[in-house]
Amino acid sequence: MQNSLLAKYSGAVPRYTSYPTAPHFYEGIDCGKYAQWLGELGAGQDISLYLHIPYCDRLCWFCACHTKHTLKYEPIAAYLKSLKREIARVGSLVSRDAKVSAVHFGGGSPTMVAPEDMVDLMKALRDAFAFGDDVEISVEMDPNDLDEARYDALAAIGMTRASLGVQDFNPKVQKTINRIQTFEQTKSVVDAVRARGVHSVNCDILYGLPYQTLETLETTVRDIISLSPDRIALFGYAHVPWMKKHQTMIPEDALPGIEERFRQMTRAATMLVEAGYEPIGIDHFARPDDRLAIAARHGKLRRNFQGYTDDAAEALIGLGASSIGQLPQGYVQNMPATGEYERLADADGLTVVRGIELSEDDRLRAHVIEQIMCRFGFSFNGVRSLYPQVGEVVIAEAREFCARNGDGICEIVNDDFRLTEAGKPFARSVAAVFDSYLANGKGRHSVAV
Known part of the structure; x- marks a missing residue:
């Protein structure tokens, strides 16, 4: 019975982090419309900010994010100047009566940003927007980027949640996906952020990776559980080489089939539940006292471009190349191409090129x-x-x-x-x-x- 359901219902469909989904955005939603929508945000409305850093010092072959490889800091420094221009322009259009309740730094690798630039970036946000009390500040982290100065900078900006991509600790799997990251490295990051007062740690695990087996996945899950993260995301690897060309580096004959993917998913989920984590939606797990678990129990769980969240903000403002914003009136997306994004940001500050107005x-x-x-x-x-x-x-x-x-x-x-x-x-x-x-x-x- 299970195999027949898999055959029938495992086809290609959206992840539904939005509806309508991004392929249905159109060019008729422009900077003028975006400025109007921003101006309509007002008193009593909470807003979340998402900042996209589209650079990595290595490309992971499995990744489907909008990012590019660089070993130089000059492109990042130039990008940050344009990003701060967008921040100032967007902030000027938003009422100070609308309060920021959450900030999320994503990428790419936000931890590539130099310590002094990360502090400066947060100052730009606080100058441009009115922040509420107890703002949640989350950062996606690559253990290979981190040092003591960066940890201190993240503490200085008030980071409250650290999100670490792990995927799989098996060396063969890591080599195949170009993501070398040891358990010891990962543990050192968890220890360092907790020592600086971070109250929530999230770890991502992937199943369906090349050369991944039930045994390698079980080992990874056990290792992750030993770190006692507050949240764990268990994602299925999305193989979309027609969209992300670097995924052609992954040998397709090494990918597990649908039935094996399902076994991996259910085994990992069982292990997490047995370890005391509560299942959240289709692919998240959280400790019972975590805000995500509490939101799920009280019927307040939400879903947006960062996945499952307890964030109840009525508006999500996307900042940076390719970022998507979700406003009460509809969705907007910034120019994806980094160079063109910088040109638009430097000229006017607004970089929206498409979106959709909700019926x-x-x-x-x-x-x-x-x-x-x-x-x-x-x-x-x-x-x-x-x-x-x-x-x-x-x-x-x-x-x-x-x-x-x-x-x-x-x-x-x-x-x-x-x-x-x-x-x-x-x-x-x-x-x-x-x-x-x-x-x-x-x-x-x-x-x-």
Whole structure:
């Protein structure tokens, strides 16, 4: 039965960190529209900031992020100047009555930024935006970049969460994906950030990597558990060489098949639950006292471009090349090409080149898809309350899907649409049922398991 479900529901679908998804953004959303939307943010609204650093001193072959390789600091220094111009311009358009509740530094490798430049970057943010109390500041970290000065700089900017990509500790797997990172290196980072008062550590693990086996993955999971991270993300490797050319460096014949990927996923998840972590959505795990676990238990779990979050901010402002922003009115994306981004930022400060304005149907489907991804179902009464004009359309689709689905992956209970235990591993595929854009063929996606 399980193999037949895998064959049917493991096809390529979006990860649904947004809806509509990025392939459906269009050029009609420009800097003028973005400036208008920013100006409409006001009193009582929380905002999150995401800063993208699109540079790495090594390229990991598995990575699907927007980044480029450099061994020189000059390109990073030039980029930071343009980034600060964008920060100042965007901040000038946002009311000081809107407060920053979270800042996330992503990449690429934000820890490539020199210590003094990281401190200067945070000063630019605080000068441009009004910060609330107890702001969460998270940084994606590469252990190979870090030294005492960088640790001190991250402490100086008030980092509260450190996020470490681990993937797999097996040397053969690491060599194949060009990510050499020992357990000892990783432990040293965890110890260093905790010694500086960081209250939350996240580790990423990948399954489905070349030459990865159940045994190598089990060893990695045990090693990660020994570090006692507060959160663990268990991602399936997304092989998208048509989009990220460096992934052609990975030998496809060394990749595990769908059934092996599923075994790896379920085994790792079982180990994490047995170690006391609570499952969060489709691929996150957290200690019971972690804010993510608490949000999930209270029905307040959210999903955005950083994955699962407890961040309740109404607006996510993306800063830097390729960054995507999520505002109440819709989505915007900055110029992806770094050189062109710098030119636009230096000229005007705004760099948006595309996006999408949300219709009422978009908002309805975004709500339903987020509910499925976060809570494995949605309430019909909740839909009717939030979207009285259009909600019945999706309710009818849910009833029809359950009626014709003979695989036992979903059910309707007490006027709620729910995934069964058999259906939960295929939440992305079920969410795709409610995606009205997917059939138009824009974009190619990774497998759902």
